[in-house]
Amino acid sequence: MYRYFIRPILFKFHPEFIHDVVIFGFRYLSNFRFILTILRRFNKFDNRLSKDIWNIRFQHPVGLAAGLDKNAEAFEMFGALGFSFVEIGTITPKSQPGNPKPRLFRLPKDKALINRMGFNNLGVDFAIAKLKKRSKNVIIGGNIGKNKLTPNSDAVNDYLLAFRKLAPYVDYVAINISSPNTPGLRDLQHKDELYELLSAISKEKELQSLSVPLLVKLAPDLSIVQLDDALDIIQKCKMDGVIISNTTISRENIPHYDMETVNQIGAGGLSGEPVREKSTIMIRQVYEKTNGRLPIIGVGGIMNPHDAVEKLEAGASLVQLYTGFIYEGPQLIKAINRLLLSRFSK
Numbered sequence: 001m002y003r004y005f006i007r008p009i010l011f012k013f014h015p016e017f018i019h020d021v022v023i024f025g026f027r028y029l030s031n032f033r034f035i036l037t038i039l040r041r042f043n044k045f046d047n048r049l050s051k052d053i054w055n056i057r058f059q060h061p062v063g064l065a066a067g068l069d070k071n072a073e074a075f076e077m078f079g080a081l082g083f084s085f086v087e088i089g090t091i092t093p094k095s096q097p098g099n100p101k102p103r104l105f106r107l108p109k110d111k112a113l114i115n116r117m118g119f120n121n122l123g124v125d126f127a128i129a130k131l132k133k134r135s136k137n138v139i140i141g142g143n144i145g146k147n148k149l150t151p152n153s154d155a156v157n158d159y160l161l162a163f164r165k166l167a168p169y170v171d172y173v174a175i176n177i178s179s180p181n182t183p184g185l186r187d188l189q190h191k192d193e194l195y196e197l198l199s200a201i202s203k204e205k206e207l208q209s210l211s212v213p214l215l216v217k218l219a220p221d222l223s224i225v226q227l228d229d230a231l232d233i234i235q236k237c238k239m240d241g242v243i244i245s246n247t248t249i250s251r252e253n254i255p256h257y258d259m260e261t262v263n264q265i266g267a268g269g270l271s272g273e274p275v276r277e278k279s280t281i282m283i284r285q286v287y288e289k290t291n292g293r294l295p296i297i298g299v300g301g302i303m304n305p306h307d308a309v310e311k312l313e314a315g316a317s318l319v320q321l322y323t324g325f326i327y328e329g330p331q332l333i334k335a336i337n338r339l340l341l342s343r344f345s346k
């Protein structure tokens, strides 16, 4: 239904316009409790798929990745459509417009997107106002970042500010240090900067006696040495999990587009099928290096049910969709869970 009827219509328009229309529509529809209730009933999943991680019961392992519901406006609707958890954000302390448009591009022949949104969001206070009205029907992760105008030397303060405000309203916090579209952000993945940031947030959590799990979202472009260093610090600072991965800055695995077309699009993070393998390899490495002790949310290029199983088999406890959801719609959540269930009966 989605692939053959809805997608062809949506893909006739500019991707960011469609994104805004969908979020507006979802926000509006979320006001009607009966619509959410009906959708939820329709999208209920077998109890055998449920998972307990960080003392949270996930109805099944498929969630929505950060970036679609940036301002926490549509999470009830995404939950009702079948996602067991929704990661809102990235949210920065202050509202900011993001990069100039156009900043989101489809590469349909390679099932990919390139984006350089640049953390366009309405700020943490706006998100909190929305979250105050949340139901308990969907698990919510809060993805936090720094404002573009904040220099890296002050980045810790931005993260602390967003963390302090958001933590009481979400089920886990994702520390995003891996988006390629905020200049210098990925430098926070380097040893010293990472230690400074994670230890400060960890201390703050202790100070406030909060029990919210802390996750770190990593880039798929880290070298083995950088990954080892990051994992060392992530464990030292008692992080509760990692999200692997964000978009890639590489332009590999897009065989249907020539370099000229790709260069014309310009800078940004590549997502979808081209990042799938890179992300899965990194999941496997992290699972092995941590002896499976650090829960992993696997994300990147899950375009069909087998891609999700591949990530779970590589060591992910949960998975998230973004680009796959754009290309395949909510049906993909069902298809993944159906495949997982079929494996129980084998």
Ligand SMILES: Cc1cc2nc3c(=O)[nH]c(=O)nc-3n(C[C@H](O)[C@H](O)[C@H](O)COP(=O)(O)O)c2cc1C
Pocket: 065, 066, 067, 068, 070, 089, 090, 104, 113, 115, 117, 119, 143, 176, 179, 217, 245, 246, 247, 270, 271, 272, 273, 275, 299, 300, 301, 302, 320, 321, 322, 323, 324
């Ligand atoms: C348009 C767009 C916006 C995104 N915005 C964010 C963001 O704000 N924060 C974040 O951590 N990741 C963001 N992401 C990255 C996704 O959450 C995900 O990690 C990445 O796209 C790989 O998954 P996918 O191949 O399923 O899309 C964004 C991705 C896209 C395509």
